[in-house]
Amino acid sequence: MSPHLAVPKTYKLYIGGKFPRSESGRTYEVLTKKGAFLANASLASRKDARDAVVAARSAQPGWAAATAYNRGQVLYRIAELLEGRRDQFVDEVIVTEGLSKAAATKQVDTAIDAWVWYAGWADKYVQVAGNGNPVSGPYFNLSTPEPTGVVAIIAPQASDTPGGNSLLGLVSVIAPAILTGNTVVVVASQSAPLAAVSLAEVLATSDVPGGVVNILTGSPAEMAPWLAGHADVNALDLAGAESLDWVDLQVTAADTLKRVLAPEHGVPAPSLERIVALTETKTVWHTKSLI
Amino acid sequence: MTDALTGHSVKQASFLDYAPAPESTSILHLKKSYGLFIDGAFVKGHGTPFKTISPATEVTIAEIANANAKDVDAAVAAARKAYDRTWSKLSGADRGKYLFRIARLVQERARELAVAESLDNGKPIKESRDVDVPLVAAWFFYYAGWADKLDYAGLGPNPKALGVAAQVIPWNFPLLMLAWKIAPALAAGNTVVIKPAETTSLSALLFAEILQQADLPAGVVNIVTGAGDTGEALVNHPDVNKVAFTGSTAVGRAIAKSIAGSGKKLTLELGGKAANIVFDDAPLDQAVEGIVNGIFFNQGHVCCAGSRLLVQENVHEEVVDRLKNRLSTLRLGDPLDKNTDIGAINSREQLERIRELSDIGEKEGAQRWTAPCAIPEKGFWFAPTIFDNVSTSSTIAREEIFGPVLSVLTFRTPAEAIAKANNTPYGLSAGIWSDKGSKILAVADQLRAGVIWANTFNRFDPASPFGGYKESGYGREGGRQGLTAYLSGAGWSAK
């Protein structure tokens, strides 16, 4: 019996719950750390980015309207699926980032744990970041954070982060954004997109509605200006934009006064601040009277 | 006698032609000219001084110094020195005590401040006396208590001040906006350089005297007066760590661009085009009061003004009819008169803009109705105006007019009301009028605005966060959230 001939995966984009190729028909070669060919990933275009924003916008109200408990469960389910594909992610991290098995395993495990941590916030962040306000007068007054809307994210790029980041970087920017009810358009690590596409497969087989997370592979430098300038994007997370001309991106984002998160060196640590940064505080007043 | 336009009777000699009841200006002792307040003292500016006038009479009140880049440098240097040597070394408790002192001094000099504000800004004395100035004191009181409790601000243990805060404020609530900016900044441990609006510097300069009476360490608060270029020099100064701006979306956008990449923390309170949604089950008489308060409070010079009335179609006529009746009782005139409901438009420039947009509204086919009231000969005035049958595409339904002009639109269902309310790049505030609790809460959930007033409008409180979604800016002022805008924390992380 001849040995099994491997069936390689076609790496496509993830937009609106579907896996299209780039409308441009372009691909780029994903190489191992040592330069060997791994795959042809889709090289997303500005039009793919536009389609992703449309998908994200149409999914946003429904996702935000889901109960916090439900969002928490849906997100926790992702962690279960990640755990099930743990070996696959470890392999992809090893080949794309050139990490040792131990380091790759640590990255994947950290990513899964971060996902679980964030999933648990879905039905708590409002309690911690919101407040009842003792105003002077006969009024009920409550401030609660709610999702800002559609968030465009440049995921952490460089693989020189100790321990790597191709999966952990993604998790660290996607989870805090979507747990509140935002939907996202993520530009994955250009050099190490395999984990991103596999994460998309996980999301597609989970209960996360299509369009909540949209993942683009390709050139952040090419897509970021379009996302920064898109009027239907509410916030721009430049976490992985350190090597881009991010000041220009901020200037562009100011055209529609987007909320902008500055570039970070390495992978953003899990934090409540990251969750709250992509929310809006809404304060509701109502009169109070017995008669 | 009947007004041809409205059919309402216009009373000639009525007991309701209330007395001219001007608040005495004798309480106010103004200087002929005011310098910049830098490093604890009034100093001359290097720019050409300008005059500040009363918009109700066009009479000059005082001459105001004009800060150029050199003066801004000096102010920022004073703030930096005060931050490094004094303010950052003080305990939170002591910072708080200074703020408490300021709050008390504002209360003691409340009437004087109110008179100055109405004189310089044109707003009715009953608003400066009963709303603006009491809130100024309240704001300092509220944040005074935060100064030694920063650990509880929600940013993790031991959050740090940012350093020197550059603050630029508008002319619609001159002293109140100053309080919104300075109180949280100082409580958090920052020092401040603030620029009042060109047409309304007066109350800030009286406030500088209060700071002297409070013996606030020199340089902790510096006040630079001037026009747009002064503000530009301030926010772009390389030695400021925080920029806070309240004003137009256009200027806010320009600031966001100009300081991009600088690492300065930025909060913006910008324009609005708030929907005030009246359902058919609303408490109608109170809704009418709320509509009036929503758009005619402070001559409509309010970023969160309820400038778009969205009224359910089946009560549209009744609401508009009641509204017109009510507007006919509003009194326009001398801002210092205690009976004045509608004061003067703050400047000729703003008056021109209101006129221009109103003319566009008329050209675009909306039905214009103007409250019957006599317009004084001198000064800048605009009678309360309603545009009925406005469509969502009308200019006056989209652009911020910042004047006493209400656009009336209709809707049929709650979903349509929400869609129309959200159909704007702005997202500062909104109003909901209904007696049905479940509907109010569901609509409030779906409105994309930072402040929602249900069965009330235009309420402000230092404990209540205020600020917008989308192009109405970012960050919140008031409450715990307003404090965090002036702090950086290590955060609570997963570790």
Place this chain on the structure above:
Amino acid sequence: MNASTQAVALPQLAPAQRAIGLIGSDLTEKSLRLHLEGLPGVDAVGLEQRAAGLGTRSIKTTSKAWALDTIIRLIDLTTLEGADTPGKVRSLVAKAMNPDPSDTSTPRVAAVCVYGDMVPYATEALGASHGDPDAGLISVAAVATAFPSGRASLPVKLADTADAVANGADEIDMVIDRGAFLAGNYGLVFDQIVAVKEACRREDGSYAHLKVILETGELNTYDNVRRASWLAILAGGDFIKTSTGKVAPAATLPVTLLMLEVVRDWHRLTGERIGVKPAGGIRTSKDAIKYLVTVAETAGEEWLTPHLFRFGASSLLNDVLLQRQKLTTGRYSGPDYVTID
């Protein structure tokens, strides 16, 4: 109306003209309830804020003189004590006719308000001064219908009313059955008002003016006050009155504002003007002027006549007289310079 609904026809309420005009000839407990419950709600905070805003108006000195005289002209000078005697009533009437002996330019009050059995003493004491306040004369108002509680059977209430009218009362201040109202028996309250109105009919076919006391302090909520105001108007009341004065809170500015909004709306709807009478708790000129401002800005200045607005008060008059003396002499006066009744 089709045959099947007629088959289950509900008991009809008394056929009051106004109610039929507004609700239709199918006037039942149910149709009345639907109408009253369909009225817009009242937001208490907004209402009270509006009232407070009206309270900050300041009127000019010339208006103040006019206002003080107007307040006097609008007063129902009242004594409603178990200890009322013919002597007390005569003293009250004397005060009503000549409020300030030191200044004969002082106007007279609109009416004296007494218990039904005191009406003969009041009319006798008034003599030639008894009559229409518009003609500078003084009316006699009698509280009736088992005032202040209203807890008596309808025949007793009607007899109480008819008796006062027969004795010469020009105006009847009736109380509604708050218990029935709070229990939701709007039809009963309605029918009683209609019946009392009928009992106000004199032999010559004219009617004594009917003021309907809602006792707003017991109705408690503003929504109830609005409904009761409509109900009282629909049933034929000429005036709606806040309180008996025996229950706290009596008249308040927000409640009066709300009732003025109702009569304003009724006027918008029908062209007919209904009167409003706040009673109890208004003791100072300053407060009374706030009411005048509220009347003028809500219903209109044309309401400031004895046929459309009254103050039910006793101690208010002397405070107004003190203020009036201050305006005339330029000096502050004192209680020894006004008479007690």
